[in-house]
Amino acid sequence: MRRAALTITLTSVVLWALLAVVAVLGGGFGDTHWKILLSSMLVTAAAAVAMACAVPLHAGRLGPIPWAGIGASVVGFGMVILGIWAEESWDGAAKTALSLIIASVAIGLIGLVDGARLRPRQRWVVVVAQALTAVGGILLVAAVWGELGAGWFWRPTTVVLILMSAAVVAVPVLHSMAGIPDGALPAHHHVAHCPFCGEPVEGPLASQLACEACGHHFRVLA
Numbered sequence: 001m002r003r004a005a006l007t008i009t010l011t012s013v014v015l016w017a018l019l020a021v022v023a024v025l026g027g028g029f030g031d032t033h034w035k036i037l038l039s040s041m042l043v044t045a046a047a048a049v050a051m052a053c054a055v056p057l058h059a060g061r062l063g064p065i066p067w068a069g070i071g072a073s074v075v076g077f078g079m080v081i082l083g084i085w086a087e088e089s090w091d092g093a094a095k096t097a098l099s100l101i102i103a104s105v106a107i108g109l110i111g112l113v114d115g116a117r118l119r120p121r122q123r124w125v126v127v128v129a130q131a132l133t134a135v136g137g138i139l140l141v142a143a144v145w146g147e148l149g150a151g152w153f154w155r156p157t158t159v160v161l162i163l164m165s166a167a168v169v170a171v172p173v174l175h176s177m178a179g180i181p182d183g184a185l186p187a188h189h190h191v192a193h194c195p196f197c198g199e200p201v202e203g204p205l206a207s208q209l210a211c212e213a214c215g216h217h218f219r220v221l222a
Contacts, residue, residue, distance in 0.1 A: 129170070139157045
């Protein structure tokens with residue numbers, strides 16, 4: 001997944017450069033050139049968001065949520081690209097595409113902060129950042145479909161988005177301050193036993209684990 005997304009991103013960047021050269025040498029962009037340029041930009045954006053959504057996959061975290069984000073990114077940005085080439089406006093399709101893009105970006109942020117290696121007593125910051133991101137995404141999607149312009153809606157929504165931004169920024173800062181190297185967590189950051197049956201289960205704290213003895217899937221946060 002990550003390799004495919006990187007390949008798509010690099011291909012899109014190369015396409016941007018080629019189109020820029022064509023514009024300089026040819027004296028400008030035609031309608032088709034602009035469509036290709038915008039499409040390649042959107043493909044790059046879709047790949048970047050999909051990569052962010054895919055971050056938790058390697059550790060088995062967040063269940064099917066990362067896949068939902070990847071799907072939303074592909075479909076949402078794909079609908080926008082189709083709209084550019086079809087040259088037709090459809091209010092319902094535009095709202096659907098924007099809603100999917102908002103959802104994919106929110107899931108990407110949730111996945112990115114979920115991978116932070118924090119001290120157990122600081123893990124609540126990740127939970128708060130994820131909760132605020134989910135609420136902020138839901139409010140923005142509601143605004144897309146409800147066409148809400150009243151102050152009673154946007155004031156609390158803006159507060160949520162501000163708090164979300166602060167929490168999301170705080171997570172990598174705490175991650176850096178914790179100084180926990182990847183693959184070298186201290187013993188108290190590891191899970192040693194299944195909380196259901198007590199059988200030995202090895203794995204990092206806050207990751208999705210499975211017990212072969214009893215079949216339970218679990219995640220120990222602290």
